[in-house]
Amino acid sequence: MWKIAWRNLWRNRTRTVIIASAIAFSYGLMLISMGVSADSYARMEEKAREATGGSVLVHGAGWWEGQGSDVVVADPEPVMTRAEAMPEVEAVMPRVIINGLLSSARGNEAVRLSGVVLEREQALADLREDLVAGEFFSEELDSPVVISEGLAQRLSVEVGDKVVLTASRVDGEVTRALFYVSGLLTSGMAGEADLQAYAPLKLAQEAVGMGDALTQVGVLVSAVEAQNEVIAALQKVEGAQALEVLSWQQAVPEMSGLLEFDAAVNGIYFVVIFLIVLFAIANTFLMAVMERVREYGLLSALGVGPGQVGRLVIWEAFYLALVGMLAGLVLGLTGHLTIASVGIDMAAMGAGDMEMAGIAMNDLVVRSHLEPGRWLLASAMVLAVVMISAVYPAVRAMRLAPSQAMRFYE
Amino acid sequence: MSDSAAGEDAPLIEVRDLERIYHQGEVEVRALRGINLKVERGEFTALAGPSGSGKTTLLNMIGCLDDPSSGEVRIEGERVSGMSRTQAAEYRLGHIGFVFQAYNLIPVLTAWENAEFVLLMQGVSREERHAILDPLFERVGLAEYKDRKPHEMSGGQQQRVAVVRALGSRPRIVLADEPTANLDSATSASLLDLMLELNRERGVTFVFSTHDEMVIERARRVIRLDSGRVVADERDEGA
Ligand SMILES: Nc1ncnc2c1ncn2[C@@H]1O[C@H](COP(=O)(O)OP(=O)(O)O)[C@@H](O)[C@H]1O
Ligand SMILES: [Mg+2]
Numbered sequence: 097m098w099k100i101a102w103r104n105l106w107r108n109r110t111r112t113v114i115i116a117s118a119i120a121f122s123y124g125l126m127l128i129s130m131g132v133s134a135d136s137y138a139r140m141e142e143k144a145r146e147a148t149g150g151s152v153l154v155h156g157a158g159w160w161e162g163q164g165s166d167v168v169v170a171d172p173e174p175v176m177t178r179a180e181a182m183p184e185v186e187a188v189m190p191r192v193i194i195n196g197l198l199s200s201a202r203g204n205e206a207v208r209l210s211g212v213v214l215e216r217e218q219a220l221a222d223l224r225e226d227l228v229a230g231e232f233f234s235e236e237l238d239s240p241v242v243i244s245e246g247l248a249q250r251l252s253v254e255v256g257d258k259v260v261l262t263a264s265r266v267d268g269e270v271t272r273a274l275f276y277v278s279g280l281l282t283s284g285m286a287g288e289a290d291l292q293a294y295a296p297l298k299l300a301q302e303a304v305g306m307g308d309a310l311t312q313v314g315v316l317v318s319a320v321e322a323q324n325e326v327i328a329a330l331q332k333v334e335g336a337q338a339l340e341v342l343s344w345q346q347a348v349p350e351m352s353g354l355l356e357f358d359a360a361v362n363g364i365y366f367v368v369i370f371l372i373v374l375f376a377i378a379n380t381f382l383m384a385v386m387e388r389v390r391e392y393g394l395l396s397a398l399g400v401g402p403g404q405v406g407r408l409v410i411w412e413a414f415y416l417a418l419v420g421m422l423a424g425l426v427l428g429l430t431g432h433l434t435i436a437s438v439g440i441d442m443a444a445m446g447a448g449d450m451e452m453a454g455i456a457m458n459d460l461v462v463r464s465h466l467e468p469g470r471w472l473l474a475s476a477m478v479l480a481v482v483m484i485s486a487v488y489p490a491v492r493a494m495r496l497a498p499s500q501a502m503r504f505y506e
Numbered sequence: 507m508s509d510s511a512a513g514e515d516a517p518l519i520e521v522r523d524l525e526r527i528y529h530q531g532e533v534e535v536r537a538l539r540g541i542n543l544k545v546e547r548g549e550f551t552a553l554a555g556p557s558g559s560g561k562t563t564l565l566n567m568i569g570c571l572d573d574p575s576s577g578e579v580r581i582e583g584e585r586v587s588g589m590s591r592t593q594a595a596e597y598r599l600g601h602i603g604f605v606f607q608a609y610n611l612i613p614v615l616t617a618w619e620n621a622e623f624v625l626l627m628q629g630v631s632r633e634e635r636h637a638i639l640d641p642l643f644e645r646v647g648l649a650e651y652k653d654r655k656p657h658e659m660s661g662g663q664q665q666r667v668a669v670v671r672a673l674g675s676r677p678r679i680v681l682a683d684e685p686t687a688n689l690d691s692a693t694s695a696s697l698l699d700l701m702l703e704l705n706r707e708r709g710v711t712f713v714f715s716t717h718d719e720m721v722i723e724r725a726r727r728v729i730r731l732d733s734g735r736v737v738a739d740e741r742d743e744g745a
Contacts, residue, residue: 391609394609397604397606398671399595399627400599400627401592402595497571
């Protein structure tokens with residue numbers, strides 16, 4: 097029986113090859129696109145998390161609304177200690193964020209100054225990588241600040257020059273603080289990133305009279321799954337009522353919303369492809385069945401029951417799926433491995449300086465990443481689609497009355 | 507009359523008041539209008555009649571390929587009309603061999619695979635299949651053609667493979683619907699002689715339809731049909 101199904105498959109070679117290639121292409125492309133999108137999501141998330149400041153962010157309650165210097169984590173000690181004690185936590189990053197004005201002899205520019213402990217930021221992103229001149233927090237300078245190249249140009253300052261920060265203090269008074277430019281960051285980044293400036297944490301705290309308080313505690317969690325656990329733990333720390341503990345997705349919902357939307361579009365795209373393949377195969381099989389009415393009649397006359405006739409069609413579909421998917425697997429894996437090792441430079445693809453919800457997605461090199469679970473799921477789905485498309489033709493074949501089938505030659 | 511009373515004494519085939527009406531849209535076609543006949547074991551019977559007289563319809567009823575509108579067919583006393591399609595398929599597998607006018611063979615299988623197909627379905631072992639089919643292939647002169655696909659054989663050769671398959675399944679009856687219609691007269695004659703010899707040698711019951719007088723002459727019993735009725739039933743030992 098399987099012999100008949102297998103050989104039947106090769107009777108109309110052109111048709112079989114076309115359908116098998118359709119299966120191969122959709123399956124192969126599906127694998128590649130799954131790999132690439134999984135990886136690009138991971139990377140975009142990584143970027144977004146980097147830009148946001150960590151997987152989990154702790155602020156004074158209500159900070160996200162105004163981002164004012166007056167909303168602080170007054171006593172960061174318990175939160176930091178608790179976070180550091182958790183094995184899932186990779187880094188705890190105390191920060192002060194000051195939205196203010198930076199002035200030089202030439203003019204004033206808006207700035208978003210982050211007071212950071214450089215060593216602690218390392219785990220999230222190596223800020224020094226983006227340095228184009230000077231260094232991060234030169235020892236020789238009293239009050240070092242690192243600003244973006246663009247900002248430096250607009251202020252006409254160079255490494256070693258003086259700048260003055262104007263910002264509001266914790267108590268609401270306006271204050272000024274003197275800084276020396278210690279280094280310049282690449283201005284490849286568009287938009288908001290250009291506002292960014294960095295200073296040592298202590299200096300920033302002093303500049304706005306914060307004492308030991310912080311604006312933000314960024315927590316980097318090793319696995320996404322552990323994020324909620326960490327949030328729950330931090331929400332129980334003493335004094336947490338005055339705090340806001342959010343995941344980065346909650347903190348910048350536009351960003352994660354965009355990623356989800358993109359995933360949904362991808363999903364719809366797959367459904368459409370599946371439907372097309374489904375109808376194409378169903379139609380081809382129906383044609384094949386109708387062409388072979390006489391043969392199914394003959395088989396039936398010879399004593400092949402209706403159920404077995406149906407199974408014959410299903411077997412043929414199974415073989416077709418097998419052939420198509422084997423080819424698709426070769427195609428998909430080749431693509432996957434190539435992209436995984438070479439990578440696709442999104443910038444080179446014209447997507448350079450891409451921005452999503454205000455977060456720069458530059459120098460994104462996407463590689464391919466395939467999870468076995470999703471790969472299996474995709475394979476099962478393709479197989480299921482092929483088999484489902486054979487069901488109706490199989491039923492039609494079963495229903496053929498042997499006597500009618502045999503009359504076709506008259 | 508109960509089925510159990512029938513058994514060995516019952517005629518091999520018994521057709522009673524058989525009617526078959528086809529509905530073609532509004533039109534009713536009365537293909538069989540009350541057929542009564544009996545066929546005994548070992549007979550070599552031709553159903554003769556012009557095209558459209560109901561020969562194929564009658565063979566379909568006897569072969570459980572179709573159900574009558576009324577009346578019944580009994581084989582060895584057992585009522586075979588009105589079975590489910592799956593039951594009918596099983597019955598055919600065990601009891602009836604078919605030779606059709608054309609397209610008898612499954613195109614993707616070789617002559618040998620076609621011949622052994624029914625035996626495979628019957629669950630016959632490989633050795634037995636060879637024991638049954640090798641002599642038959644030899645007998646019909648196709649021993650060299652076992653590995654050929656149907657399209658690599660002539661019409662007469664294909665029909666002979668069909669005969670091998672039909673006999674190989676060790677059926678009670680071999681039904682042949684115009685087995686020679688697509689063959690030239692010489693090939694027809696030799697196919698018919700072959701069937702006749704196998705009928706004598708093995709005692710297999712043949713019922714075949716034809717409208718070819720040359721073929722009819724060779725039959726030992728001729729049942730003539732016209733417009734769905736039996737118009738004559740002649741036994742002729744002269745063939
Ligand atoms: N499926 C069908 N639907 C309608 N009419 C049919 C069908 N099959 C056969 N007939 C009619 O039944 C009659 C007998 O046909 P058939 O048994 O094929 O005759 P024969 O085999 O002797 O040529 C013919 O008039 C034919 O047109
Ligand atoms: Mg006919």
